[in-house]
Structures are given as C-alpha cells and as structure tokens.
Amino acid sequence: MIDKTDEELIKDFQEGDITSYNHLVFRYKDKLLNYIYQFVHDIDLAEDLLQDTFLKLYTHKNSYKNIAKFSTWIYTIAGNFAKTELRKTKRRKTYSNSELIYSEDELVVPDFSNEADKEILNKSLKNDLKDCLSKLPLDFRTIIILRDIQELSYDEISIIIELPLGTVKSRINRARLKLYECLNNKKVL
Amino acid sequence: MINNYDDLISRYIEDDLNKEETVSFEKYMNSNKEFLKKVNDIKNNISLYQNLPKIDTSKDFLTNLDSKINNSENQFWWISDFKTAIPFVFSFIILFFIAVNYGTKDNDYLATQSKSEQNLIDTKIDSLKNEDFEITRVNSTKSTK
Numbered sequence: 132m133i134d135k136t137d138e139e140l141i142k143d144f145q146e147g148d149i150t151s152y153n154h155l156v157f158r159y160k161d162k163l164l165n166y167i168y169q170f171v172h173d174i175d176l177a178e179d180l181l182q183d184t185f186l187k188l189y190t191h192k193n194s195y196k197n198i199a200k201f202s203t204w205i206y207t208i209a210g211n212f213a214k215t216e217l218r219k220t221k222r223r224k225t226y227s228n229s230e231l232i233y234s235e236d237e238l239v240v241p242d243f244s245n246e247a248d249k250e251i252l253n254k255s256l257k258n259d260l261k262d263c264l265s266k267l268p269l270d271f272r273t274i275i276i277l278r279d280i281q282e283l284s285y286d287e288i289s290i291i292i293e294l295p296l297g298t299v300k301s302r303i304n305r306a307r308l309k310l311y312e313c314l315n316n317k318k319v320l
Numbered sequence: 321m322i323n324n325y326d327d328l329i330s331r332y333i334e335d336d337l338n339k340e341e342t343v344s345f346e347k348y349m350n351s352n353k354e355f356l357k358k359v360n361d362i363k364n365n366i367s368l369y370q371n372l373p374k375i376d377t378s379k380d381f382l383t384n385l386d387s388k389i390n391n392s393e394n395q396f397w398w399i400s401d402f403k404t405a406i407p408f409v410f411s412f413i414i415l416f417f418i419a420v421n422y423g424t425k426d427n428d429y430l431a432t433q434s435k436s437e438q439n440l441i442d443t444k445i446d447s448l449k450n451e452d453f454e455i456t457r458v459n460s461t462k463s464t465k
Contacts, residue, residue: 150328156385160377160381161374161375161376161377164375164376164377165374165375168375169401174375174378177375178377178378178381178384181377181381182381182385182388185385186388186389186392189389189392190392217421244337257372257373260365260368260369260372261372264369275369277365279369279370280369280370280372282370296343299331300330300331301327303330304326304327304328304329304330304331307329307330307362307366308326308329308362310362310365311361311362312356313366314361314365315361
C-alpha cells in the first residue's frame with residue numbers, strides 16, 4: 132500500500148477502499164498543514180481548514196479525474212480554503228493583521244551583543260522571514276510558499292495557480308526580489 | 321543581449337539559463353559587487369525559507385477529522401437516499417401527470433357528449449313545438465271555415 136502512488140491510492144479510494152483514503156491523509160497532512168499555516172498563521176485555524184480539505188477529499192472523491200497529479204489537486208483545494216479564510220479575515224479586520232501574527236515576546240527588539248543570544252537572533256530572523264512573507268501580495272506569497280517552502284516543481288505550481296510556466300517563473304523571480312528588498316530593509320541579511 | 325539581469329536571478333540560481341545567458345550573467349555578476357551580493361542574498365533567502373521550522377498536526381487531528389466525516393455523513397444522509405430515489409420519484413410524477421391528463425380528456429369527452437345529447441333534445445322539443453303550432457293553425461283554419 133505504501134509503495135502505491137497518490138494516483139493509485141485515490142483510484143482505490145474512488146472504488147471504495149477507505150484504507151487508501153487514510154494513506155493519503157497520512158501522506159499529506161503535515162505538508163498541507165504547513166502550506167495552509169503560511170497563509171493564516173494560526174495553527175488551530177490551519178488544522179480546521181486542513182480538516183475541511185480532507186473532508187472535501189472524502190465527499191468529492193469523484194471530482195478528481197486522473198488527468199492531473201493528485202498533489203496539484205489537493206494543494207488547489209487547500210489553497211482555496213486558505214485564501215477564502217484570508218478574504219474573510221480581511222473583511223473582518225480593517226487594520227493590518229501582519230502585526231497580530233506574533234505574540235508580544237516575539238516582538239521584543241533583541242540585543243545581539245552577547246554570543247549567547249544566538250537563539251534570539253534566530254527567532255528574530257524567523258520572524259522577519261515570516262513578516263516579509265506575510266507582507267507580500269497574495270499571488271506572490273502563494274508562489275513563494277509553493278516553490279521555496281513546499282518545494283513543488285514549476286509544472287505543479289503552474290497547474291495549481293493556473294498560469295503558464297513562463298509567467299510562474301517570472302513571478303517567482305519578482306516575488307524573491309520583493310522579499311530581498313523587505314529583508315534588506317530589516318537589515319537581517 | 322540581456323537588458324535586465326535582475327530578471328534572470330532565479331533562473332540562474334536554479335540553473336535554468338542556457339550557456340550563453342549563463343556566461344553573460346556571470347560576467348556581469350563578477351563585474352558588479354552589489355549585484356553579486358544580491359544574488360547570494362536571494363540564494364540564502366531561499367534556503368532560509370526552505371529551512372523554516374515545520375509544524376505537525378495535533379494528536380487529536382485524526383480523531384477530529386473522523387468525527388467531522390461522520391457528522392457530514394449524518395447531516396447529508398438524505399442526499400444519498402434522495403439520489404437513489406430520483407428515478408422512482410420522476411416515474412411517479414410522470415405517471416401522475418398522464419393519469420390527470422387522461423382523466424381531464426375523459427371529462428371533456430363526456431361533457432361534449434352530453435352537450436350534443438342536450439342539443440338533440442332541444443331540437444326535438446323545438447320540432448314538437450313547431451308540430452303543435454302547425455296542428456293548432458290547421459284546427460283554427462278548419463273552425464273558421
């Protein structure tokens with residue numbers, strides 16, 4: 132069962148094998164959680180949306196047609212849930228939510244004079260990385276998450292965001308340049 | 321001729337440039353320290369993002385998912401039943417319409433028939449009235465004579 136490809140597992144699940152569904156859930160739960168989390172920055176909410184994603188996989192299993200890779204299909208579903216939630220959140224809040232992502236202790240300006248403060252430096256760097264990512268426009272953010280965090284291929288990304296390969300490549304370059312500018316301004320480089 | 325080397329940074333990092341482009345890119349990069357730093361920083365950023373700490377699903381995740389699936393199945397049980405019942409419901413509706421339509425036609429036929437019978441009776445009455453009138457007329461003529 133473990134040797135089976137995603138496409139074989141979904142086919143078995145479509146034919147009624149519930150074990151194949153469980154394997155797919157095990158295979159994708161952590162990857163997709165990290166993917167959704169990069170949009171919503173709330174673990175509980177990310178888990179909720181991940182459950183909705185797997186529920187949709189369960190109830191709409193026959194919507195998957197074996198013309199695309201299973202991974203692109205499930206990433207599209209998860210991404211749609213995450214983006215819908217983001218839009219809802221934006222409607223609810225008129226102020227920037229990027230400042231609300233991190234807890235207060237993470238926002239303390241660190242003093243790096245001591246060598247022992249490397250941990251704080253790391254934490255600060257992580258926060259800067261997350262902050263710059265969350266400040267990117269949604270289409271740039273999505274592409275960075277898919278390429279640099281989830282490490283998907285350009286072909287897969289092209290299918291998920293429904294853009295030609297050339298556009299995907301130029302967009303990721305522009306997104307990386309924007310991140311570079313943001314991180315450079317924070318002087319973490 | 322390359323106009324903007326910034327546009328090629330990602331393709332250079334991912335080894336996606338052709339030989340000619342790579343030579344030109346590296347020549348420019350080695351002659352421009354600021355640009356070299358930019359390329360190295362972007363390369364570094366990519367690896368930082370790749371190494372961001374990953375989170376795992378909670379222990380209750382699968383249990384919660386299971387109950388969510390069960391809830392949805394209980395909530396929408398009638399949909400699957402309804403799907404199987406659709407052909408029967410449609411057949412019933414069609415039969416009902418046929419029956420109603422046939423019944424109406426029958427009533428129309430009876431109504432038309434009774435109407436024509438009524439017309440026939442009316443005609444007969446009229447003709448009898450005419451006959452009466454004729455008899456009365458003849459009798460009155462005889463009596464005057």
